[in-house]
Amino acid sequence: MGYKVVVAGATGNVGREMLNILAERQFPADEVVALASRRSLGTEVSYGDKTLTCKDIEGFDFSGYDIAFFAIGSDATKKYAPIAASQKCVVIDNSSLYRYDPDIPLVVPEVNPEAVDRYTNKFIIANPNCSTAQMVVALKPLHDRARIKRVVVSTYQSVSGTGKEAIDELWNQTKGLYVPGQEVEPKVYPKQIAFNVIPHIDVFLEDGSTKEEWKMVAETKKIVDPAIKVTATCVRVPVFVGHSEAINIEFEDHLDEAEARDILREAPGVMVVDKREAGGYITPIECVGDYATYISRIRQDSTIDNGINLWCVSDNLRKGAALNAVQIAETLGKRCLKKG
Numbered sequence: 001m002g003y004k005v006v007v008a009g010a011t012g013n014v015g016r017e018m019l020n021i022l023a024e025r026q027f028p029a030d031e032v033v034a035l036a037s038r039r040s041l042g043t044e045v046s047y048g049d050k051t052l053t054c055k056d057i058e059g060f061d062f063s064g065y066d067i068a069f070f071a072i073g074s075d076a077t078k079k080y081a082p083i084a085a086s087q088k089c090v091v092i093d094n095s096s097l098y099r100y101d102p103d104i105p106l107v108v109p110e111v112n113p114e115a116v117d118r119y120t121n122k123f124i125i126a127n128p129n130c131s132t133a134q135m136v137v138a139l140k141p142l143h144d145r146a147r148i149k150r151v152v153v154s155t156y157q158s159v160s161g162t163g164k165e166a167i168d169e170l171w172n173q174t175k176g177l178y179v180p181g182q183e184v185e186p187k188v189y190p191k192q193i194a195f196n197v198i199p200h201i202d203v204f205l206e207d208g209s210t211k212e213e214w215k216m217v218a219e220t221k222k223i224v225d226p227a228i229k230v231t232a233t234c235v236r237v238p239v240f241v242g243h244s245e246a247i248n249i250e251f252e253d254h255l256d257e258a259e260a261r262d263i264l265r266e267a268p269g270v271m272v273v274d275k276r277e278a279g280g281y282i283t284p285i286e287c288v289g290d291y292a293t294y295i296s297r298i299r300q301d302s303t304i305d306n307g308i309n310l311w312c313v314s315d316n317l318r319k320g321a322a323l324n325a326v327q328i329a330e331t332l333g334k335r336c337l338k339k340g
């Protein structure tokens with residue numbers, strides 16, 4: 001007996017990846033239903049070698065379904081997640097709506113798998129922000145060994161994190177710079193993204209940080225340890241898929257680079273690519289379609305007593321969203337949600 005599964009938002013970048021990964025990992029599903037908004041009704045989406053025709057999420061009866069993956073944004077989630085949850089269908093939600101609710105588990109399976117046991121609180125489990133997910137996969141094994149005091153992170157986030165329109169804007173704007181008369185003005189972003197970087201993701205907050213930066217702080221504390229101090233600068237870069245992060249970590253206890261490298265080499269979900277030579281490191285183009293959180297440039301920070309610098313890259317549509325959501329479902333199955 002397998003699970004009866006729903007993917008809501010099946011026509012979006014993340015929803016499509018959820019279906020791809022459910023098939024790739026042969027998640028034990030007896031039935032998979034693709035849901036979309038009315039404007040995408042009837043759209044066909046791939047699920048392995050099958051083709052699913054999207055049904056309307058409006059009025060959908062979730063009763064009898066075990067797990068619903070949601071990739072529909074906070075507004076739609078606010079409307080439909082309570083309906084699914086009330087019908088005892090566990091919602092694994094990729095939006096930020098429930099991440100900060102103390103009663104709702106925020107889960108990265110390599111870091112806090114036990115948190116899924118609390119799904120019965122509200123039958124909702126939150127998926128973290130993409131830039132948080134890859135970072136905490138790297139932080140957790142190091143934190144367990146030498147207790148992290150402070151993290152300073154700069155992100156280099158791809159446009160697929162914004163969505164399909166942003167991918168199109170980068171593509172068309174780049175082409176337009178070479179074809180007179182085809183210039184493309186900024187629309188999705190406040191400034192040109194082609195051959196440029198934009199130090200602004202999500203809205204600005206009172207203190208001058210952005211909500212994306214606030215998310216990395218709040219979510220790292222909830223997933224790993226509330227005692228960890230985090231400061232982030234989140235930047236949009238002209239890359240289609242793959243988020244990169246330069247992470248500086250200060251520890252309570254001494255940890256040298258060799259031991260840090262050994263720990264990361266053994267860490268779940270981590271792939272270390274770290275040679276001190278041209279090309280001896282990972283770049284976002286190389287991580288696309290992969291499951292791993294890649295770590296490179298591991299080195300001592302000699303400006304502080306117990307500091308390590310590292311470079312972290314992962315596919316933001318996969319570990320940053322769809323893969324992490326499917327791994328949450330796998331963890332649920334292993335720990336507490338019996339099939340059928």
Ligand code: 2RA
Binds near residue numbers: 129130131160201
């Ligand atoms: C971004 N993390 O990259 C945000 C949402 N996916 O735009």
